[in-house]
Amino acid sequence: MPEANISDSALSLRLARSDLLAAACPSRQVLKHVTSRWGVLILLVLEPGQLRFSALRRRIGGVSERMLAQTLKWLEGDGLVQRIAFDVVPPHVEYRLTPLGQEAAEKVRILADWIETSMPRFTEHWDTAAQDTPRRDDPA
16 A cells, blocks of 8 residues: 555554664654654755755754755755756856655645634633743742
């Protein structure tokens, strides 16, 4: 039976006993790369198409050049991102998602969309939690 046809409950059962939960499971590296802050954002930014390194850096606010380069290498090593070097002067390099990367980006997009649409609930919770937490100078 192809993996894409596994029912949700069967998949949950499989995950419950999966090696992903084992400390030495190699799939944890992929999980770490895909779900890292920069990994998620790179997948989202590259989902529509190919970009140069500088364009990626401009689109992803707050990422350092070092972290962007490192995360791109991780994702490339996992087969999610393809680095395309053009034989020109000055050097020109672009990045795009592989078919596997497109699949990962679709999954990450679902989570990102859920987070964005749920932000009012998160902020409401944060506000409530801040009101319920006594300040240090409050006599409790």
